Amino acid sequence: GAVVSQHPSWVICKSGTSVKIECRSLDFQATTMFWYRQFPKQSLMLMATSNEGSKATYEQGVEKDKFLINHASLTLSTLTVTSAHPEDSSFYICSARDGTARAQHFGDGTRLSIL
Amino acid sequence: LAKTTQPISMDSYEGQEVNITCSHNNIATNDYITWYQQFPSQGPRFIIQGYKTKVTNEVASLFIPADRKSSTLSLPRVSLSDTAVYYCPVEAAGNKLTFGGGTRVLVKP
Numbered sequence: 066g067a068v069v070s071q072h073p074s075w076v077i078c079k080s081g082t083s084v085k086i087e088c089r090s091l092d093f094q095a096t097t098m099f100w101y102r103q104f105p106k107q108s109l110m111l112m113a114t115s116n117e118g119s120k121a122t123y124e125q126g127v128e129k130d131k132f133l134i135n136h137a138s139l140t141l142s143t144l145t146v147t148s149a150h151p152e153d154s155s156f157y158i159c160s161a162r163d164g165t166a167r168a169q170h171f172g173d174g175t176r177l178s179i180l
Numbered sequence: 181l182a183k184t185t186q187p188i189s190m191d192s193y194e195g196q197e198v199n200i201t202c203s204h205n206n207i208a209t210n211d212y213i214t215w216y217q218q219f220p221s222q223g224p225r226f227i228i229q230g231y232k233t234k235v236t237n238e239v240a241s242l243f244i245p246a247d248r249k250s251s252t253l254s255l256p257r258v259s260l261s262d263t264a265v266y267y268c269p270v271e272a273a274g275n276k277l278t279f280g281g282g283t284r285v286l287v288k289p
Binding site: 069071097099101107108109110111114122156158159160162167168169170171172173174176 | 214221222223224225226267271275282
C-alpha cells in the first residue's frame with residue numbers, strides 16, 4: 066500500500082539552530098501534504114497544508130516564518146523549524162493523500178528535541 | 181470543520197470485542213468518516229473508512245447510522261497489541277483532518 070516516509074525520525078539540537086524534516090511519498094504522487102504537531106499525551110494538531118509548486122497554507126496561530134514549508138516536487142515536502150527553541154520540541158508528523166483513495170497516509174513522525 | 185467527540189479511555193481484556201463511538205454532530209454531506217490507530221512515537225495508521233451504513237474489513241467494522249452524526253468502530257477479539265489511541269477525524273474541504281482527543285484503549289491480559 067501507499068507509504069509515506071519521514072526523515073529524520075529523531076533529532077536533538079541546540080537552541081537557535083534550524084532543523085529540516087523531510088516527508089516523502091514513496092509510491093504515489095501527492096500535490097498536497099499536511100504537517101501536524103503532537104505534544105505528549107495530546108492529539109494531532111494540523112499546522113499547515115503543503116501545496117506542490119505554490120505557497121503553503123498555515124493554520125491560525127502557526128507562524129509561517131518559524132515553520133518554513135517547501136513542496137518542490139510531487140513526492141517531497143520539507144518542514145524547516147527555524148531558530149528552534151525548547152518550546153518547539155514536539156513530535157512532527159506529515160501526511161499525504163493518495164489520489165486514488167480517500168484515506169490519508171501518515172509518516173512515522175519526527176521527534177524533535179531542542180536543548 | 182466538523183468536531184469530533186470520543187470517550188477518553190476504555191479498558192478491555194484479550195479476546196473481547198471493543199466498541200468505540202465517535203460523535204460528529206456537524207459532519208457535512210460530503211465528509212467521510214475515517215478511523216486511525218496510533219501507537220506511541222508513531223504516526224497514525226489507517227484502520228477503516230466509511231460514508232454510511234456498515235463497512236467491514238479484515239481488522240474492524242464501522243457502523244454509521246442514517247443521520248451520520250456518530251460512528252462506532254468495532255474491534256473484534258482484541259489482543260494486547262491493540263493497545264493504542266484511536267482517532268476518528270472527519271475529512272473536510274481541502275482534505276484537511278481535524279483530530280479530536282482520541283480514545284486510549286488498554287487491552288489487559
